[in-house]
Amino acid sequence: MDSTQSNLESSISVPSVQELALQGPDKVPERYIRDEDGDGIIGTYPSDPNLHVPFIDMDKLVNADTQQEELQKLHLACKDWGVFQLVNHGVSTTTLKNMGNQVQRFFELPLQEKKRCAQRAGSLEGYGQAFVTSEDQKLDWNDMIFLKCLPIQNRKLDLWPQNPPAFRETLERYSEEIRKVTISIVKFITMSLGIQDTQISEGFREGLYDIRMNCYPPCPEPERVLGIVPHADNSGITLLLDCANFPGLQFLKDEKWVNVEPIEGAIVANIGQIIEVISNGIYRAPEHRAIVNKLEERFSIVTFCYPNPHTNIGPIDKLIGEGKIAVYKNLTHAEYFNKFFNRNLDESFIDSLRV
Template sequence: MASNASVEVSSLLVPSVVEMAKEPSTSIPSRYLRSDIEKAAVPDGDKALQIPVIDMQKLVSGGPNNSEIEKLDFACKEWGFFQLVNHGVDSILLENLKAEIAKFFKLPMEEKKKWWQTPGKAEGFGQAFVVSEDQKLDWGDLFYMLAYPLRLRNPSLIPSLPSPLSETMERYTSDLNSLSKAMQEKIAEALHMKIEEMKELVGEGRQTIRVNCYPPCDMSDQVMGITPHSDATLITVLLQLNDVDGLEIRKDGKWVRVHPQPDAFIVNVGDMLEIISNGRYRSIEHRGTVHPEKERLSFATFFGLRYDGELGPAPSLVSEQSPAKFMKVKVQEFYKGLFSRGLQGKAYIDTFKIDQD
């Protein structure tokens, strides 16, 4: 995702789903009801999918033959998703964040209007990627904003949030920014890239946040919390804010539910990293489902390349034996194209593939 300071977006304004959910289910507009939702597979033993687990402390403290680097490479190559434990983000901070976000979404509608999206802007409460009056809509509200670089941040957002949420968000986004930089270095190591090459591609980077609230719906099998998609990012770090699971990934052609460990981050490969890695790592389709009785809350932090840079396969990963699989594109154009269309699986990254035949 990109900053409104730099990108014109075409998202249309839509009503609050949190408010709509307070009404009887018979009043759900047809734009939210879907007849084409694929059912999730039930894994053996009726257990949620256990994606690879990466220990951040082992990742950063290991020597030249660090087995955790090999695990990271496997997770990014074969799964596109992993759980990150021992990540160093304070557990008390996470608990405070969870409690304060829950209160934030429960504010009266009149209060939330202070931060509601305005035409042509993605930041604030609302929905994203709404580009036509007749497309199907997701059953959920989001709060979206750019957090880094600070010089591009909307100065009226975090400072105006209720206290202590504003202070908690400042600390959390700062900690996640540091964590992302450490992750990028280890990803470069796993790819056998020079760390300096990754740093040059990322530059000052971009961090945006999307906090999601999916209200309960007793027609949950006919609505979708977030449409199947891959993230147009370098990496995404997801924190589940309550004990309601809902993230599902497409694994071996089937949708399966992910059940994270408490306070673990779920990290996934984004389209940008698939391109930089020249297809060694793959962004994976995922979606958010809705619970029939319980509200689900999640906090996604997206990390991408600097806005004035260029996106393409890392030069060190391209050779005669391994030709470029993706064309180069200016990051600015990549973001503009992203916001001009609705979410649809991996359709966007597919437009940058080079025909190998």
């Protein structure tokens, strides 16, 4: 990849993968192929079917009788994995199902209808792909629609689909319910660090909530492509709703890729780099990727949750001092995002935040 610095706040227009898949090709176009040797092995790490992402039960975190034990589980999940499946989180089953249905119905629309929401020059928002900065860059096997949902004034409603008819209303309700989960789980994450201060979790009450809805079409050579390349999230925390009944999301654990088995009603929560910085590296934002299926389409709904723009991003005071040094710099919200969007895609963002 060209290592010249790129502004990542916009993306070059590329063909729809869904349309490509509908043509029923026997082979994947060269630009999507990741295993140049043709051995069907993507990347350096094997997958391990014996490892399973931890479960965290929000009911047990809320209940005084079970809280300490569940907080210890949460601490280990954040420290050792950076990801967990959250159950009893409070988002209604109806809301989850409706959101999944609306996303599927949107991606089933004709291409010209979806293009009404196409990304505009200079922005990542809308229907298209993310972070494509050059004409020779390798492409992910997915289509997406990316929308800023909260605060309300951040919404660009001209990019919000009016078809299917219930899409907007459903997305509004979903983002509000996700915000409540975020405030609550971030409160417990800070408690699991031994900090009772709710200032960090309250920073998410007026935070930024951006939602990326993904479609991973069937692929004739799934072992040669990636739905999304390995990456860590720049969010505070990321909450993902998997709308499939087969695994497509993988996290890197001890140099092995681990499948996240979709569980009905569960939300996959992973630590973002903001919490990695806040925790002074005690909790790490995990590397993860999406793989694709030969026969079935997969949809996912990913909410990137950020604290409000007045929040400084740096290690919590209580986690430094007394012989513990700050691993990460202290940045304003604006400095953090400026660094993220004005960098080389082939360089580590988190390393650029180190002291």
